[in-house]
Amino acid sequence: MVTTPQPALVLGIDTGGTYTDGVLLDYYSRRVLAFHKSLTTKRDLSIGIEKVIEGIQIGDPSAIRMVSISTTLATNAIVEGKGKRVALLLIGYDPELISSFKMEGRFATPHFHYFEGGHDLYGRQQAALDLPGILATVNELRDTVDAIAVSSYFSPLNPEHENRVRQAISSITDLPVVLGHQLSTRLGSVERATTAALNASLLTVLQDFIIAVRRAMERRQIDAPLMVVRGDGTLMSDEFAARIPVETIHSGPAASAIGGHFLSGLDDMLVVDVGGTTTDIALIQDGQVTISDKGASVGDYQTAVGAANLLSIALGGDSHITLNPEKQIAVGPERVTPLARLAWEFPMVGQQLQALRQRQWAQATPDWLEYWFLLREPPGDGIIQAPHARELIDHLQDGPRPLPDILKHLKLLHVGQLGARELFRQEILGRSGLTPTDLMHVEGRYNQWDSKASEAALEILAHYQFREPDDLRQQVWDLINEMIVHAILTFLSEKDLDLSTGRRAAGAKQQTEQRISPKDRDLGRWFFYNSIYRSHPLLETQIRLDLPMIGIGAPARIMLSRAAESLNTGLVLPEHHQVANAVGAIAGSVMATKELLVYPMLDGTRVDVMGYYCQAGDERHEFEDLREALGFAHALGRERALGAAIRSGAANPQVVVEQLDDGLDTFRIRAKAMGNPRLAR
Amino acid sequence: MELNRVDTQRAYELIREKIITLELAPGAPINDQQLGEELEMGVVPVREALKLLAHDDLVVIPPRHGLYVAPVNVPDLEQISEMRLALESLAARLAARRATPDDLTVLETLCQELATVTDGDTRRLFDLDHKFHQAIARAARNRYLAATLERYFGLSQRLWYLILPHLGFLPTAVQQHLDLIDALRAGDADVAEKIMREHVQMFYDQVKIILIEKNTDSTPEAG
Incomplete structure (x- = not known):
């Protein structure tokens, strides 16, 4: 073993949907020294994070020189509607235009208000700013919202109205104010408004998180800079992250892509990260994570901030294997605790499953395989308002119960009547069922928990369908493989392929043998299935991925080998691929981007070009000719990006300046400064 | 360190509020340990905050005599x-x-x-x-x-x-x-x-x- 005289210890942490992973790395030798996995605690992510720090058992915490973290917090808060309440002030937007395109739903807050003002596409004021109206509205809303977002028409070209509004609002209230032009220089007005609203709703969410992580670090005597991973895989200091939380959307999947690159040493690859809840796909080309042109999107919202180009599907090692309404096997989208694990923790679950095996067909229905259990006592009385919540919690005091038993006890006919959603969301109740992880236990490929329970559950589900367990198991793997190949195919081709028709056409029993219904006339589906199963006697079709596939995550080996085969490529599983996402959290570069706009200065309402503006954030400079303006913009952009990267914690950042033509004689100067993180001391 | 700065800032605001609203009466002695427990914070940020408040003339730190809230006279x-x-x-x-x-x-x-x-x-x-x-x-x-x-x-x-x-x-x-x-x-x-x-x-x-x-x-x- 090589020991460097002074290893630069860095700690990477990834808080995923199921697990929080931590890894201790020697930064310069790239050696993974220790790692630990702990369950993610969604109600307070810092609990899981502290467990990971504890689990790694760092000898000398003071030797740690950087901590970096990727988090699903922002994404989850948006998807689950847990962000703070935001009032969005839209200045100079046309309400009729917005409503005729039905775009109101895209603003990410129900409290949006229109006001006079804004600028045109040459940065000229299109209407006077209605400041009295805005202030009156803010006063009205003061007690009903937690933050204010402001987006003015064409504010990246001329932020004057947004700045005046911020100044005035901050004089009358202490609510935080977020401005659209500070988050994006893109001209799309709806996306900018959405970005501002989301950023405002995430401000305190991320601030609280960062403070909690810092506290956890302090309790463990770690005194080092804290970095946060952006949605494009680069790093920013915690202070930047607290101000622009919207940039952390997709930071988890981006980190695993970076980790795949770091651990494999390859420059071109498809990174597939199989977690407990989701499978995330990203593409690395020339050593860089490819970036989405459109900006990050999450839930139903399209933002204007950069993010890795990635596809996430609700399929993972802990996906629930169930029967859909057509009685066909389905995997996901829900994530549950594997039965093997539940039975290992509560032996009575294993005994009950064995007993269930002996029952007659009609009494051993698949719903008996779904168990509910108590994760913790509810913290207060607040959420026990659901009609059956108290009864339900009392019923689960002695251990997990199968769903039909719960319904019978509470004298209900249907799960929907229970209204237990909030109890699951708050992690008071957990749910368990058959999962791919159980199948791995049955096959002996995984033996951490109770394989007998998994076997029993698989047999019960198979018998219910009048099939052999091995046959059913095979079908689940086929289905998982199809889902992964389908995801990769649609991700890379950017085309759609609807598989549902084909599947529905085949009966439950023939699902495995006969993917392609003779009645189905769709060539795309035929091509897809024929390439995976080679059903046609004369026509051979193949899909060949001209890149290696890098598998990330604990179940990657088992869940991806067939996909690699179906795509005729190799599967690479680098050492420590199980925690590559945590490695990726520290392996990224620190980046700061500054965008400046150069656009023509027009004479009043006429179209004579009088010169050019260079708009650099809030600053505006005037030039007589375009060349001069562009030259200035390049120089200023370079300087600004450099300064921002250094403030964000980069060591010796390098700057690249590019010039993009936005049309209409408008140019976007993008300066990107990148460097390795500056380690403490 | 940054965390301390965050906590110091919060401690500063909370203690200042207590002094201004007279919850901590003018002239009353201040026990930093007890204050830390009350605010659920370490004693370090509380002490830092008290120094800042002394600078604001809201807290008096006489040499060797403990701390007290600045009197009103x-x-x-x-x-x-x-x-x-x-x-x-x-x-x-x-x-x-x-x-x-x-x-x-x-x-x-x-x-x-x-x-x-x-x-x-x-x-x-x-x-x-x-x-x-x-x-x-x-x-x-x-x-x-x-x-x-x-x-x-x-x-x-x-x-x-x-x-x-x-x-x-x-x-x-x-x-x-x-x-x-x-x-x-x-x-x-x-x-x-x-x-x-x-x-x-x-x-x-x-x-x-x-x-x-x-x-x-x-x-x-x-x-």
Whole structure:
């Protein structure tokens, strides 16, 4: 073993949907020294994070020189509607235009208000700013919202109205104010408004998180800079992250892509990260994570901030294997605790499953395989308002119960009547069922928990369908493989392929043998299935991925080998691929981007070009000719990006300046400064 | 370290609030350990915050004698009032020359809000009055003046809580504020200065009467 005289210890942490992973790395030798996995605690992510720090058992915490973290917090808060309440002030937007395109739903807050003002596409004021109206509205809303977002028409070209509004609002209230032009220089007005609203709703969410992580670090005597991973895989200091939380959307999947690159040493690859809840796909080309042109999107919202180009599907090692309404096997989208694990923790679950095996067909229905259990006592009385919540919690005091038993006890006919959603969301109740992880236990490929329970559950589900367990198991793997190949195919081709028709056409029993219904006339589906199963006697079709596939995550080996085969490529599983996402959290570069706009200065309402503006954030400079303006913009952009990267914690950042033509004689100067993180001391 | 900065900032705000609202009475001793437990914070950020508060003249740290909340006494009051009278009047004078239409809109909005506050909502009342004075200072376009005023305003806020139970001059204050805005809009520096001076003077006169009535230096049992 090589020991460097002074290893630069860095700690990477990834808080995923199921697990929080931590890894201790020697930064310069790239050696993974220790790692630990702990369950993610969604109600307070810092609990899981502290467990990971504890689990790694760092000898000398003071030797740690950087901590970096990727988090699903922002994404989850948006998807689950847990962000703070935001009032969005839209200045100079046309309400009729917005409503005729039905775009109101895209603003990410129900409290949006229109006001006079804004600028045109040459940065000229299109209407006077209605400041009295805005202030009156803010006063009205003061007690009903937690933050204010402001987006003015064409504010990246001329932020004057947004700045005046911020100044005035901050004089009358202490609510935080977020401005659209500070988050994006893109001209799309709806996306900018959405970005501002989301950023405002995430401000305190991320601030609280960062403070909690810092506290956890302090309790463990770690005194080092804290970095946060952006949605494009680069790093920013915690202070930047607290101000622009919207940039952390997709930071988890981006980190695993970076980790795949770091651990494999390859420059071109498809990174597939199989977690407990989701499978995330990203593409690395020339050593860089490819970036989405459109900006990050999450839930139903399209933002204007950069993010890795990635596809996430609700399929993972802990996906629930169930029967859909057509009685066909389905995997996901829900994530549950594997039965093997539940039975290992509560032996009575294993005994009950064995007993269930002996029952007659009609009494051993698949719903008996779904168990509910108590994760913790509810913290207060607040959420026990659901009609059956108290009864339900009392019923689960002695251990997990199968769903039909719960319904019978509470004298209900249907799960929907229970209204237990909030109890699951708050992690008071957990749910368990058959999962791919159980199948791995049955096959002996995984033996951490109770394989007998998994076997029993698989047999019960198979018998219910009048099939052999091995046959059913095979079908689940086929289905998982199809889902992964389908995801990769649609991700890379950017085309759609609807598989549902084909599947529905085949009966439950023939699902495995006969993917392609003779009645189905769709060539795309035929091509897809024929390439995976080679059903046609004369026509051979193949899909060949001209890149290696890098598998990330604990179940990657088992869940991806067939996909690699179906795509005729190799599967690479680098050492420590199980925690590559945590490695990726520290392996990224620190980046700061500054965008400046150069656009023509027009004479009043006429179209004579009088010169050019260079708009650099809030600053505006005037030039007589375009060349001069562009030259200035390049120089200023370079300087600004450099300064921002250094403030964000980069060591010796390098700057690249590019010039993009936005049309209409408008140019976007993008300066990107990148460097390795500056380690403490 | 940054975390300490965050916690120090929070401790500073919370302790300051306690002092200003008289929850920590003037002249009362401070136990930093106990305060830390109360605020669920380490003793380090609490001590840092207390140092900052000492700098604000809200906490006194005598050598070797522990800590206590700065007392309120008549001589102090007179010195503070001299400063605020001069500086607030200056701010009003400058604002009359420099206020933008946006500044006036802000002041008008604050005044309208002030008129709607019910008597019982003292916290909101203080907040609005504070914001009004800040907005004038902002309109004066002199950040050193604004920063200095902010410091003295902090010292005055505590006095306000002290006299609060004894007074009812709120309606005239609203009228005064409105007159001041009119003067600013007209650009009449003399009138603006005069109104502000009277407004501040009236406040200190009230405080003084009450302090003398209470006839003690520190008034831990005010009200």
